[in-house]
Structures are given as C-alpha cells and as structure tokens.
Amino acid sequence: xxxxxxxxxxxxxKIIYLSFDDGPHPFVTPFVLDTLARYDAKATFFCIGxxxxxxxxxxxxxxxxxxxxxxxxxxxxxxxxxxxxxxLDNITAAKKYIDGTLFRxxxxxxxPFQLKMLATDxxxxxxxxxxxxxxxxxxxxxxxxxxxxxxxxxxxxxIVVFHDSEKAFExxxxxxxxxxxxxxxxxxxxxxxxx
Numbered sequence: 001x002x003x004x005x006x007x008x009x010x011x012x013x014k015i016i017y018l019s020f021d022d023g024p025h026p027f028v029t030p031f032v033l034d035t036l037a038r039y040d041a042k043a044t045f046f047c048i049g050x051x052x053x054x055x056x057x058x059x060x061x062x063x064x065x066x067x068x069x070x071x072x073x074x075x076x077x078x079x080x081x082x083x084x085x086x087x088l089d090n091i092t093a094a095k096k097y098i099d100g101t102l103f104r105x106x107x108x109x110x111x112p113f114q115l116k117m118l119a120t121d122x123x124x125x126x127x128x129x130x131x132x133x134x135x136x137x138x139x140x141x142x143x144x145x146x147x148x149x150x151x152x153x154x155x156x157x158x159i160v161v162f163h164d165s166e167k168a169f170e171x172x173x174x175x176x177x178x179x180x181x182x183x184x185x186x187x188x189x190x191x192x193x194x195x
Contacts (some may be wrong), residue, residue: 004119005127011155014188016158018043018179019130021072021104023164024051031173032164033065039180041190043067044128045164046168047106049094063099070102070128071095079110083188087114091123096191101195103127117141129194131158136168137177143174150179159193 009017018036020195023029034092038041045062045071052059061081062069074093082090091103103118103125110118111125118125135141141149154160160179162172 004051004115005129006159007129008131008159009193014156014186015078015191016154016183016188017154018033018126018162018190019046019104020162020164021046022045022051022076022168023047024055024062025029025164025166026055026058026170028081028169029055029058029062031166031169032162032176033061033067035176035180036067036190037065037086038177039190041180041185043190044070044102044193046070046072046102046128047060047094047098048072048076048096049090051128052094052097059097066192068102068167068195069100069184070100070193071125072097072105073106078107078108079105079114080107081109084111084113084117088117088123089119092139095123095152101125102193104129126195128159130161132160134162134171134175135161136171137163137165139167141171141173146171147175150175150178151182154179154183
C-alpha cells in the first residue's frame with residue numbers, strides 16, 4: 001500500500017538520515033540543533049504548521065542552519081480518521097508556512113487516496129516514512145532501550161525518526177548525543193533528505 005513512499009535512502013555510503021517530527025518546539029528543537037551542530041550533522045525536520053506559526057524564529061533557525069524541512073500537516077491529523085478533503089486542506093494550510101516538498105503523515109497513517117493525491121498537482125509532494133522508529137515518544141520504553149533500538153537497527157541509508165517534542169524530550173536528550181557519537185566514531189555522516 002505504501003510502496004511509493006520513501007522508507008530508506010539508496011546508496012552504499014555510510015550516511016544516516018536523522019529526522020525529527022512534531023516541532024518546532026521552543027526548547028527541544030534548539031537542543032536538537034545545538035547537538036547536531038556539535039557533530040556537523042544535518043537532519044530533516046517534519047514540522048507541524050501550527051507549531052511553525054507559534055515558533056517562527058525556531059523554524060527560521062532550522063532552515064538557516066542548512067537542515068531540510070517537511071510538512072507534517074497543520075494540526076497533526078491522522079489520515080485514517082480524517083475526511084480526505086479535510087486532510088488535504090490541512091496539508092495545504094501547513095504548506096503556506098513550510099517551504100518544502102517532503103511530507104510525513106502523522107502516526108504514519110495515510111490512506112491510499114490521500115497518498116495518491118499528494119503526488120499530483122497542486123501538491124507534488126514526496127512522502128517519507130522511516131527505516132527506524134526510535135520509540136522516544138513511548139512512555140513505556142526506557143531511554144536505554146530507545147538507544148539500543150536505534151543503535152542495533154540503523155545502518156547505511158537508514159531514515160531514523162525522533163521527535164522534537166516535550167513528551168519525547170527525556171529519551172531524546174539521552175539518546176541523540178549517544179547516537180551521533182556512536183555512528184560518527186564508525187565513520188558515518190548525517191545528512192538531510194534532499195527535496
């Protein structure tokens with residue numbers, strides 16, 4: 001059903017594609033940006049339109065520091081539980097503030113019709129899923145397990161999902177610097193997903 005989405009980036013180079021959903025957030029996103037900068041790492045931020053409006057200076061910083069941005073709807077809508085027209089209008093609303101052609105559906109939930117529409121005019125968007133879901137949002141998952149999850153499942157071309165949100169911050173704060181240190185030591189680079 002989701003065959004025409006991007007799940008992994010092609011190539012044999014030692015490159016990992018970190019991505020962050022649900023921001024920008026007033027203190028979590030700056031923490032992420034500072035941490036990435038220490039490793040000269042680039043990433044892709046799938047932003048919620050409402051949060052971009054509320055945190056426009058943080059959004060501007062993401063772009064100015066050379067990271068890619070993607071659309072994550074205006075209100076974090078679940079495509080499975082939302083009328084098609086309402087869902088697509090919500091993406092259009094977010095598009096006014098998020099300058100990019102990448103899209104990630106909140107919760108990974110999108111219908112085949114919504115997916116098909118996004119690939120056509122006036123959207124012309126590329127839907128990006130993931131190779132590795134860190135689990136940083138899961139209250140039942142210990143931060144050490146979140147880290148092991150990423151370290152053991154990530155490799156060349158992996159798209160890894162973290163969340164720059166308050167809910168995920170405790171695990172993100174622990175996991176992200178260790179992931180960057182571990183893979184940098186192994187000769188990996190961290191790049192943004194090209195639009």
